[in-house]
Amino acid sequence: MYYRALGFQKDYAWASHDDIPFSPPKIPLSQATVALVTTAVVDASIPKPVREANSYPIVDVPDHFDTSELSWDKETTHTKDRESYFPINDLRARELRQEFKALAPRFHFVPTEYSQRHTIETDAPLITRHCLEDAVDLAILIPL
Amino acid sequence: MTARTLEAAGIATVVIGSALDILRTAGTPRVIFNDLPLGNPVGKPFDRDMQHRTVSAAFELLFSAEAPGAVKTLPHQWSTQDAWRENFMAVRAEDAATLEALGRATQATRLENKAKGLFRR
Known part of the structure; x- marks a missing residue:
């Protein structure tokens, strides 16, 4: 309805899949390497239409991500608290308590793409490759 | 995905x-x-x-x-209070013109970006 009110002829067709891949964890949490994936923008100097997935050192998490171009409820809330969408401090505390083995050396940005093809053919495979290189066991994905 | x-x-x-x-x-x-x-x-x-x-x-x-x-x-x-549920992406009659203008602007921006080569292949 919202899309039509904007004057588009058709509703946006969200990705739809009946089959769901599923890989239960292979090791206990205490031995797991954990990666974090976000849609919040790390490098806003790259224009939105050409933004691609990328990975960044976990030791260089920005104090603030750019969320201005993402679709969230700007009337009701705000994104001034990074932990509310990228809980890195909570995860670091868990790592120190040895709840899991370690945070992966990189975290990952995936753009919210209008084109599902870009996500399926380019962005998701890139992030997956990086996670495999980092020997990631568990990934927590937090889309805004 | x-x-x-x-x-x-x-x-x-x-x-x-x-x-x-x-x-x-x-x-x-x-x-x-x-x-x-x-x-x-x-x-x-x-x-x-x-x-x-x-x-x-x-x-x-x-x-x-x-x-x-x-x-x-x-x-x-x-x-x-549940008021926030009603507000997000709400389509209200009084906002019709604003939403239409927003849609036109979005499409115009897309075309401009395309013309500038600002798109993913």
């Missing part, structure tokens, strides 16, 4: 989100659902207890889910 690719490669995933219908339709392997306004999927801003509970629930679901498409809904609430 990134979760699906990771999972197919043998990495267990959990998505923490507030847009349950989209995540369900997309075929997401495991979902922690916080029924909050879009923007703070982990919990209300500066509510460290809520955020901590959400992350704990995510780890629990990673190990407890026995079948794909597992969804755990957390009992967190934004407030006792």
Whole structure:
């Protein structure tokens, strides 16, 4: 309805899949390497239409991500608290308590793409490759 | 959809989100659902207890889910008032002209970007 009110002829067709891949964890949490994936923008100097997935050192998490171009409820809330969408401090505390083995050396940005093809053919495979290189066991994905 | 690719490669995933219908339709392997306004999927801003509970629930679901498409809904609430649900992406008669203008502007920007070569191939 919202899309039509904007004057588009058709509703946006969200990705739809009946089959769901599923890989239960292979090791206990205490031995797991954990990666974090976000849609919040790390490098806003790259224009939105050409933004691609990328990975960044976990030791260089920005104090603030750019969320201005993402679709969230700007009337009701705000994104001034990074932990509310990228809980890195909570995860670091868990790592120190040895709840899991370690945070992966990189975290990952995936753009919210209008084109599902870009996500399926380019962005998701890139992030997956990086996670495999980092020997990631568990990934927590937090889309805004 | 990134979760699906990771999972197919043998990495267990959990998505923490507030847009349950989209995540369900997309075929997401495991979902922690916080029924909050879009923007703070982990919990209300500066509510460290809520955020901590959400992350704990995510780890629990990673190990407890026995079948794909597992969804755990957390009992967190934004407030006792539900007005925020009515407001987000609302289509009201009085806003019709504004929304139409917004749509036209969006399409114009897309075309401009295309002309400038600002698009992914």
